[in-house]
Amino acid sequence: MSNEQKPADHGHAVGLIIFVLGLGTLLPWNFFITASQYFNERLAAPNTTSNGTSGSTSKDYNYDSWMALLSQLPLLLFTLLNSFLYQWVRERFRVAFSLVGIFLLFSLTAALVQVPMQPDAFFSITMATIWFINMFGAVLQGSLFGVVGLFPPRYSTLFMSGQGLAGIFAAVAMLSSILTKPDQSSAALGYFITPCVATLGTLLCYLLLPHLEFARFYLTRSQETSQELLSSTDKSIVNISEKELEAERTFISEPEERSSVLAVFKKIWLMALCVTCVFAVTLSVFPVITVRVRTVYRDNTVWDKVFTCVCCFIVFNVMDLVGRSTPSLLQWPSKESRLFPAAVLLRLVFIPLLMLCNIQDSNLTVFSHDSCFVIIMALFSFSNGYLASLCMAYAPQLVRSKDCETAGSLMTFFLVLGLAVGASFSFLLGKLV
Template sequence: MKERTNAPQDRGCLVGICFFILGLGTLLPWNFFMTALLYFQGRLNTTEWSNGTAVVRTEYYFNNWMTLLSQLPLLVFTLLNSFLYHRVSETVRIAGSLVFILLLFILTTVLIKVPMDEDRFFSVTMATIWFINSFGAVLQGSLFGLVGLLPQKFSAIFMSGQGLAGTFAAIAMLLAIASGTDSETAALGYFITPCVGTLITLLSYLLLPRLEFAQYYLDKRHQYEAGTTDELLKESSMVENSKPNGHSNGSVTSSPTKGDVVAEAEVDPGPEGPKRAFLSLEQVEKGQAKASVLEVFKKIWVMAFCVTFVFTVTLSVFPAVTADVRTSFPGSWDRYFISVCCFLVFNVNDWFGRTVTTLIRWPRKESRLFPALVISRVVFVPLLMFCNVQSRSFLPVVFHHDAVFTVVMALFALSSGYFVCLSMSYAPQLVEQKDAETAGALMTFFLALGLSLGAALSFPLRALV
């Protein structure tokens, strides 16, 4: 989307900061639950000792179920949001979702102090994950549609904020581990953090309507009227310039019918013969009307495929497979290994991949190389499965050293963030400005589809290891 020459300036980069915080806030639920695997596995301690031997009493497959139940509601509610967003006001969708996410984070924090048997805790946690990601889906879809109305750089800023959410969660977990307090106190401090983060996100959204730069771009009616006026002035100017006297070398007729006002101009520009320009209220309304969802999809289907495939590959092994990798250097490092080499490395590089798109946008959106590079990321799946994942039943361990796992994770995350951000920012450019919000909502649905497919694939892939 091109920035209008008469647009106000984003003073103090406040709009950019707000969208960065909004991007961060959309992925706080997923990242804080995912990064807290040590806490949840501690509450679901299913190992008991019998005759000096560790016996697994119940296997909950927490990583896989958490991933699946995070992404299925994201898919369902994003689909509903894509088709029903015009029936519910933007303020209700965004502010309302943030309020419910905040309440669910508070519930999770309170449950830390509530003793509960393992089965009930697992059920309550899964229900919380389902509902918090349902509201997250509505929030994310609405915000992608909203940011699509602004210049392209704000889409990259928003995606960069999403990338930082994981880093934020990973650092919070590292600080909780390093605090040296008991597990309950550490978990309490950890889950208070997203409560504060979600509250700040809500305040950032409420600030947007008060900023002149945001008002200018988010006033959709102003955009449509301005665009239509420019087109009418251009066509009218062409007609008037070709007929300075109103009658020379042509004729002007007026024939309104059934309430439709039509101004017809016939001119003789030269050997090509007479040309006519029609300006009607019906045409103006047609130009202002939004395209159907199917029409928008036909224009953005390549970007929709790319974002789906990227997340299918990413979620098929992260975190279900990667969180079970074990260090080759046991000892005190073992406490930090997963938090650092799995979550922190992934999220830092994912954030960097998203952020670098503000400077580099290669390949171009029209290039066939773009989907080819996206498909090539599938090579990361076997590479990560051959790392030191424990326990394992079928595949051998090929890469024992921590450094190999860390490097593969870094490249895996960097490419994921880069291609996701490019896909999401390219899509609104492929449609007219009036359809940018629909394109953003549709892309969020396909993003969620990729996450759900990846989550479903994580079950057989983990079993294959």
């Protein structure tokens, strides 16, 4: 089809739908991580023994560390599995099935808010829910990345922007629930109903997408283009000699040759290790350490209730989004500079800095005031978004264009690996404070 035949995205409807799809892919992770305070408080209740008496002390379940680890392991596993699933299972079924699964699991979590349970049973059900909901999320994300890749590049940016806003959306939903509901149970119920509605909205948007003319053009163009290329190739080789045909085959086959995975890794190994380090540092203290920081203004009941939501989650997600957006304006240090890996390693300083904030029942407090925590969190989250985006942008620049896809896949693997390493390391740090 010619450019004149391309339909217009009337009212930016397709752009809005793709933005919502990006938002929907990261709702599971963000809603469970933002609800850390609710889960920790429910798990803090003492277990009741078989004779009906309560234990004298509550059990330490390490919810934040287990939540982070059981979120990243299925993400790592099913991101790899999805590369095989696409050959056997249609993309439409994968996306719809994943969204329905996420909706049902969020509904279960919302229903359990009103159900009295022993902490052991509640912990087991919650961890199983987190595993399966992130399993569906991994398949959903991988499938939608393939769909969005069929559209012009700016739609990929919209999809990523939706993902970036998922954390802010979850934090604002939590803040609204706390401020509008008088008790914790009602606030938690309202909070978990929000992703149920949002997931249904995401499913409806996905089902609507193929019915829009602009989207249908790009969704079907790939198949039509392949058929047109085959047809034109058949016509062009009718009257050429064997020698010309051999030269044509050589010309066509050469650009399709790709380097091995090992060869690509040798070129991008530094960026791969950098992105692993960035996310390992982040997940080692966020949220396991950051959610334990308390305000010095404990007499202010409202601020005490919203402190973690505002100063931990909203500050993190807003500054992380700003950091991810900054490389479009400024890219420093350069990919060749030794300052780049030095800047990545310098983020290790945030681990002791955050551990020295006003953590409840800690004797290590140095930065007691709220403003100190907010400043450290802002720099911590901005550097996470900025350096991670630079890593992902620099890696494809270090290889030939035909190897960019391999480089991208490797960087995604090492990104998730960093998350898993950080989640594992958080168990140790959680014991130290």
